[in-house]
Amino acid sequence: YLVFVEVKYRRTGKSGNAAEAVGLQKQKVICRTADFYRYLHRKGEDTAVRYDVVAIDGERIRWIRNAFPHWGGI
Numbered sequence: 001y002l003v004f005v006e007v008k009y010r011r012t013g014k015s016g017n018a019a020e021a022v023g024l025q026k027q028k029v030i031c032r033t034a035d036f037y038r039y040l041h042r043k044g045e046d047t048a049v050r051y052d053v054v055a056i057d058g059e060r061i062r063w064i065r066n067a068f069p070h071w072g073g074i
Contacts, residue, residue, distance in 0.1 A: 001048045004034050006067075009056040018055035019064060024071075027051070031071040 006026070008018035022030075034049060053067040 001050045003050045005052045007054045027068045028071045
């Protein structure tokens with residue numbers, strides 16, 4: 001797998017939790033960036049890709065593997 005990881009931190013829950021900060025629009029940006037990386041490094045669609053999120057809320061750390069699907073394509 002080629003794994004892309006988005007790390008989000010929230011000191012308090014005032015503005016929501018860290019995982020919620022990776023909404024659909026952010027996911028699409030991450031996927032477009034991943035597509036560009038794959039294009040530059042000649043990694044075709046046969047290369048398995050996974051999107052993880054590391055959500056840090058205060059002292060709590062959660063690693064969410066395969067947090068969202070790929071939006072788009074090379």
